[in-house]
Amino acid sequence: MEKLLEFKNVRITLKNRVLFENISFIFHEGERLMLSGENGSGKSLLLELIALGMSKDLCERYSGLEVTGEILDANGNDLLDPETGRKVAYVAQSEETYKNSTLVKQAEIAANGVGIDLDEDKLDYLLDRFGLSEKKNQKLKNNLSFGQGKLVHIITRLLKLPATNLLVLDEPLNHLSFKNSKVLNDIMLEEIKNNPKLSIIMVSHCNAISFVNQKMVYDYDTNRMVKKQYHSYDCFE
Ligand SMILES: Nc1ncnc2c1ncn2[C@@H]1O[C@H](COP(=O)(O)OP(=O)(O)OP(=O)(O)O)[C@@H](O)[C@H]1O
Ligand SMILES: [Mg+2]
Structure with a gap:
């Protein structure tokens, strides 16, 4: 499957506070990844960089933000370059x-x-x-x-x-009832069945979700994202 995204030695700091150190991974078309970790670790910031790239607005909201390394899109363009355009479906954690x-x-x-x-x-x-x-x-x-x-x-x-084949979701189950969480899970399974190239990067803390198949968890000691096995509880079934 085609490479959709590549992180190369990405380091993210906020006013000298290190959030992420040496983030390096490749994300392919058709992969469906859950990101998880403690509140405040920087998941939403990371997701916004993936979804929208480095924008003036992001730098204004996160004062003292510095990002080094490369985040390359499918065409090899660096998302840290504000000139790089982006076409993704992105649901932020909180929106107007x-x-x-x-x-x-x-x-x-x-x-x-x-x-x-x-x-x-x-x-x-x-x-x-x-x-x-x-x-x-x-x-x-x-x-x-x-x-x-x-x-x-x-x-x-x-x-x-x-x-677009890339869907980026930041805590999509927040505020949803159990019933609508299950409906969302079912709808995502339908979307994937209709389009096996659909790729998902999602921040969530809910292992009931069965439409992801990989997980990365923030490790506070090293400021890295560590790959873990993902097992759904399958309680939506
Ligand atoms: N507007 C801001 N300016 C400066 N720092 C901020 C701003 N908003 C958040 N931060 C800091 O950036 C860090 C990362 O925030 P982010 O929202 O990415 O965390 P998160 O992992 O998504 O947390 P949560 O699980 O609570 O959603 C936080 O520790 C917070 O202190
Ligand atoms: Mg968040």
Whole structure:
């Protein structure tokens, strides 16, 4: 399978505090990786670098951020170069609630953002599965609970997948009920069945998930990500 991402000796520091040391690994198309580790270890920062690359906005939010080494995309372009473009489906850990527009409009904007038309049948299917159909044509502002907001972010990013094989998820189960966590797990298994090239990098602490097959855990002593065997509890079955 094609190489999608390569970390070469990446070191990440925040105001002289070392978060990551000597991160080196290759991630291939079709791989599905869970990242896990203590709160504050830098998982979300690492995920944002993977999803969006080194942006001015990231440097402004994480004051004193320095990253050395290389993070190469499938074409060998370095994501630490702000000029490198990116086309991924990325659900951040926490995102702004959408402003004064409808869910269907937001879904259209997400799809158009990666150069494709909205697949409205798929939107309807996803909304139905997550019990959100009635929200489709409503304005989103002040209209969603935390869990519903997270689901809208997940749904809009799943609609980008025809344009990219890389899905990046930061704690997607946060705020979700057990039922909707199971639905998400089922939907991801369907997506993978339909597209075996689908590649997932996800931060999560939940071993119930059965759509990943690899795990890396943050090691505080060495500031490295250490590969571990992944075993799902399979309690969604
Ligand atoms: N805006 C910021 N400016 C400077 N440092 C920050 C900022 N936000 C977070 N940090 C620091 O960056 C480190 C990494 O944060 P990050 O959000 O990546 O951690 P995390 O591993 O995702 O944690 P969690 O499990 O709580 O989501 C934290 O230790 C925190 O102290
Ligand atoms: Mg985080």
